[in-house]
Amino acid sequence: MEDAFKAKAAALVDDLVEKGAFDAIRDLAEVFPLTVFPDALGIDNEGRENFLTYGAMVFAGMGPENDYFRSLMAHAPKVLPWVAAKCLRQALAPGSFGAQVYEAADTGEITEEEAPLLVRSFLSAGLDTTISAIGMALYSLARHPQQWAILAANPSLARAAFDETLRYDTAAPYVFRTTPHETEVAGVPIGKNEKVLLLIASANRDDARWERADQFDITRRVAGHIGFGTGIHGCVGQMVARLEGEAVLAALAERVASIEIAGEPLYRDSSGLRALSSLPVRVVTQ
Template identity: 45%
Template sequence: MSNLVPTGVSVLDIDPFAEDFQRNPDTFHERLREAGPVVFLERYRVWAVARYAEVHEVLRDHERFCSAAGVGLANFWHEEPWRPPSLLVEADPPAHARPRRITARVLSPRAIERLRPELERHAEELVMEVMASGRFDGVTDLAKPYLVRAFPDAFGLEPAGGEKLLRYGDMAFNLFGPRNRLSQEAMAAGMPIHEWFAEQCERDSMAAGGLGAAVYAAVDRGEATEDEAGMLVRALISAGLDSTIDAIVWTLYLLATHSREWAALRDDPTLARPAFEEALRYYSPVQHYFRTTTREVRLADTVIPAQEKVMCFVGAANRDPREWDDPDRIDIRRSAATHLAFGSGIHACVGAAFARLEAESLLNALARQARTLELAGPPHPRLHNVLRALAHLPLQVRTA
C-alpha cells in the first residue's frame, strides 16, 4: 500500500500501540500533527489524522467514513469480529438510527438527572472514607470504587459484579487494538466471564427502575427485539466504566498538580463540570477511534482509496494549536466543551451526560471536604491499547 500513498503524504514508522508511545503519547502526537493533515502509518498500513479539523471531519462524516467496518484496527469487511458487531457503535444509518434513538432517550440529560441523589450519596460516602486517612490512591481508593458502586446501582445490576464488569470492559477496549500482549492478557482475564457478562445483560438480571430496564422497555413498546435490547445493554455496560474512571482520575491528577485550579474549584463548585471538560481535552481517555472509507475520498487534498482504515487521534486533536489557544496550558475556565474526547457526530458518546454527572458529583464532594489536594508520590501509568490510563495515583488532602 505504501507505494500507492500520494506524493506529499508522510509515511511514518510510528506504532501507536507500542509501550514507548503509550508512556509518552504527547511527543508522538506532536510529531503526527506536524507531519501533515493526513499521514500513512506503515506498520499497520492505515491512514491517520491528528489535527483537530481533519479528526472532526472524519468523525462527523459517516457517509464517507463509516463505523460499520469496526471502530478499532480490525476491518470487518476483511476479517471476522471477535463478537457480534455493536448495534450502536459499529453501525451506520439507517440501521444505526433506531438503536441510537432508544439509548439516547434512556441516557438523555433529563433522564440522567434523576440519578443525581444516588450518585451524590455514593460520592459523599467514598470521599468521607478517603478523607479519614488523608492519603489515598485516586484510582484504587476513589475513582474505581465510586464507579463500581454507582454504575451497577444506576443500571440495576447486581452490585457485587462491579469488578467483573471492569475486567470485561478492559478486554472490550483493548481489543480495538492489535492482537498484541495487552489484548491477549485482557482476553485471558475477560473471556472466562463472557457467559456471566451475557447473563448480566439479560432482562431478568435488571432491577426495575434502572437504566437497563429502561432499555428493555423499548421491547415492550415494539421498538426493539429482546435480542437487540440485550445487545444495546451490552454495549452500554462494556463502555460505561473504564473510560469514565480514567477521565475522573485524570481530572484528579490535573487538579492535584495545579493548585490554583484546585483552589478555584474549591471556591466555586460550578467549575466542577468545566474542570472535567478540560481534563477530557488535555488527557483524553480514549486516545483514538478508527473509521473506514466507504469509497475513494478526498481528505485535506489527499485521496484515500475505498475500504481503508483511518485512525483518528483524538488525544492529539484535543491539543492541536490550530484549534486551541495555548493548548498545553491547563485552564478549568477554558471553554473546552468542543473537545473530541466523546467523539462527534451521530456516533458521539451516548453516555456523555451520565459520565459528566458522575464526575461532577464526585468532584463536588471532594471540593466540599478537602482544603488542599496534592500528589503524595509519582503516578503509575496503566498501559492500554486504546485508553490513556493510570494504575495508581497517590494523593493527599487536608480537610476544609
C-alpha cells in the first residue's frame, strides 16, 4: 500500500501548500486517513463522512457522558446501521483487509458472526486514533520549529517523527481493562471484575525509561513506547497507521520549509482521545 498512500498524500499536500494556510486537522489529518484507510478495508466512497462521527462516538463514550458525546449519539440511528452495512461481506472489495477477514471465516479460523464485528473493529480502533495521532504530530512539530527544520532537511525521518509524537503527546493516552480475577499490581490488591485505567501517556513520559522524557526529539531512538499498546494488546493495525503518518509528514517535509500555528488550536471534548478539532497553520515552501 505504500506507493498508493504516498501518492495520495503528495497530491493532498500539494493542494494545501499552494494555499499557504489551511486547517491541519479539518483539511489534512481528517481527510487523509478517511481517503486511504477505508480503501484498504475495501469500503466504497459513499457516505464516508459518517466514519468521522462513528469514530468520535466510540472514543467519546469511554468516559462520563458529556454534551459532546450526547451530540454525537444523536446521529447514532443513522450512523450505526450505515457502518454495520459497510462491514458486510457483500459490501467489501475483493482482496481487501475486510475481505480477508471473511476468508478467515470461510476457513473456520473465526465464526461467520465474528467477521463483521472484526471488520468494524478496524474502523472503531484504527481511524479516529490515526486522525488524532497525525493531528498531534503536526501540532508538536509546529510548536517545535527546530524539530521541523530537522525533518524538512531529512524527510526520511518522517516515521521516526510520527513515533516520537506517539510517545511525547500520545493520541490515546489511556486504555481501560477489566480484571478477570483477583490480582495485585505493585503491592495493591485489585478484585475480580474491577475497572482499571492504564495510563499510557504516563509510561511514555517515564523518566526511568526515557532520557529527557519531556523533550520532543524526532532523532531519539524511540523504540519501546506504548502508544500502540504492548504484548497481546498491541495494535494489530499499527503498521498501517505508521504508514499513514509517515506519508503525510514526509509529503509536507519535502515541500515545506517552516510551519507555524496561525490561530487558536481547539481540542475535542472527548473522554477517550487527546485530539484536536482545529489547528490553523501557515506554511512556507522549500
